[in-house]
Amino acid sequence: MTAHDNIKEPSFRESVDMMFNRAVALMDLSPGLEEKIRVCNATYTVRFGVRLRGAIHTFTGYRSVHSEHMEPVKGGIRYALAVNQDEVEALAALMTYKCALVEAPFGGSKGGLCIDPRDWDEHELEQITRRFAYELIKRDLINPAQNVPAPDMGTGEREMAWMADQYKRMQTTDINGAACVTGKPPNAGGIAGRVEATGRGVQYALQEFFRYPEDVAAANLSGKLKGKRIIVQGLGNVGYHAAKFLSEEDGALITGIIERDGALHNEAGIDVDAVRAWIVKHGGITGYPDASHQAEGAALLEADCDILIPAALEGVINLGNADRIKAPLIIEAANGPVTAGADDILRDKGCVIIPDMYANAGGVTVSYFEWVKNLSHIRFGRMQRRAEESRHQLVVDELERLSADKNLGWEISPDFKERYLRGAGELELVRSGLDDTMRAAYQAMREVWHSRDDVKDLRTAAYLVSIRKVADSYRAKGL
Numbered sequence: 001m002t003a004h005d006n007i008k009e010p011s012f013r014e015s016v017d018m019m020f021n022r023a024v025a026l027m028d029l030s031p032g033l034e035e036k037i038r039v040c041n042a043t044y045t046v047r048f049g050v051r052l053r054g055a056i057h058t059f060t061g062y063r064s065v066h067s068e069h070m071e072p073v074k075g076g077i078r079y080a081l082a083v084n085q086d087e088v089e090a091l092a093a094l095m096t097y098k099c100a101l102v103e104a105p106f107g108g109s110k111g112g113l114c115i116d117p118r119d120w121d122e123h124e125l126e127q128i129t130r131r132f133a134y135e136l137i138k139r140d141l142i143n144p145a146q147n148v149p150a151p152d153m154g155t156g157e158r159e160m161a162w163m164a165d166q167y168k169r170m171q172t173t174d175i176n177g178a179a180c181v182t183g184k185p186p187n188a189g190g191i192a193g194r195v196e197a198t199g200r201g202v203q204y205a206l207q208e209f210f211r212y213p214e215d216v217a218a219a220n221l222s223g224k225l226k227g228k229r230i231i232v233q234g235l236g237n238v239g240y241h242a243a244k245f246l247s248e249e250d251g252a253l254i255t256g257i258i259e260r261d262g263a264l265h266n267e268a269g270i271d272v273d274a275v276r277a278w279i280v281k282h283g284g285i286t287g288y289p290d291a292s293h294q295a296e297g298a299a300l301l302e303a304d305c306d307i308l309i310p311a312a313l314e315g316v317i318n319l320g321n322a323d324r325i326k327a328p329l330i331i332e333a334a335n336g337p338v339t340a341g342a343d344d345i346l347r348d349k350g351c352v353i354i355p356d357m358y359a360n361a362g363g364v365t366v367s368y369f370e371w372v373k374n375l376s377h378i379r380f381g382r383m384q385r386r387a388e389e390s391r392h393q394l395v396v397d398e399l400e401r402l403s404a405d406k407n408l409g410w411e412i413s414p415d416f417k418e419r420y421l422r423g424a425g426e427l428e429l430v431r432s433g434l435d436d437t438m439r440a441a442y443q444a445m446r447e448v449w450h451s452r453d454d455v456k457d458l459r460t461a462a463y464l465v466s467i468r469k470v471a472d473s474y475r476a477k478g479l
């Protein structure tokens, strides 16, 4: 069941507003400033025609700008049939709060196109994407200084490369043109580590959470990430990377995977790469041999596990199923997977929710790095890498000389030497910047969570941190 199937459930945008209102009630903002931050500044709707398969097809798209307290504004473009104005505005609002929380210097925006990308072949999708981009570029809704899209559900590197190319065709003298969208492929102005960034951010968020035994205990859990049983919904870009890294690098067990065509379950753990390969080959998870399959996928959200990672759609945990959710810890890899009503029920049950605006901020964080790279026209690490290696070599040479001169018999292990001598390239720097960002933002949230009696959950804490920053920017502008 989704939010829209339940009449008591507010819309996605109303849900975001309710969460905002709950937080802002604990602040001392003037009602005028509060309203200014809450509302969405503008939403542009475009209907355009593309001649395909011998007929004109009309498509509807949106680009919503929630807050321009900083520019450019930033946010993904989603391709899905369910895209609508309410959803795009909710997602744009979340982008404002997310960017503020992780200190990415952007306002919030989001876009969407009502289309099922699986209905069209690659060439057709290119024509549709270029035409959509043309409409947005004409109105500065794609522009390196004003509005910078990125991938979201149903879009990826390929669509971003088409959009960037379309921008360059229309703005031939803009030397910063590559910065008009992020999430581009590495050979077209992208940055190492962007594709995996949101999933990597989910991993870093959980690693940081598990560094605080007090927080782990608040979720009725104990110990480390190793051995924790995880159910993930959506094995797309975000869900796949999060599940892969958590199982391969942190020793967690992926015990359940929910996809469009049902769910897989295996308490001994599921091989994430094998399932991904199966989906690519067969179009879904059905028939995957090494786990039990159930056709009613969403029911697995209610199964016993330590950590639940919704990484597909909004509104999947709602008034209809919240009281049956058993996971003591939920990390919102998707945007808005828990409705405002479900959030209340889960909080009362003692479930800890690591909120979307923090949990999936890895994508926009690395997008920020990509945008900076494009504006500086140089790859990260290009100037420093060899200098760093030479300095490290000096230390290793000196230690070896000392050992030989004084007959100390020291031997530096080859593994240490190899790792110490290697200067940081772009990927290492991106991961370091992302890890630092995720740690700092978590610490800011937990500080509020633990220091104020009136803040009962991480989501309210996240809103408090981010609204405060947005309010400060507006005040600095004289509003």
Ligand code: NAD
Binding pocket: 151, 152, 153, 154, 155, 198, 233, 234, 235, 236, 237, 238, 239, 258, 259, 260, 297, 311, 312, 313, 314, 333, 334, 335, 360, 361, 363, 364
């Ligand atoms: P994606 O299109 O790559 O993957 C979505 C996955 O969910 C697909 O595998 C799809 O088959 C599956 N899915 C669709 N409907 C489902 C259903 N009813 N039940 C179970 N699975 C279903 O999208 P993505 O980029 O991974 O985005 C997923 C979520 O993460 C969205 O909420 C998005 O807004 C959010 N997000 C994405 C990014 C990013 O960088 N891509 C950044 C921040 C947030």
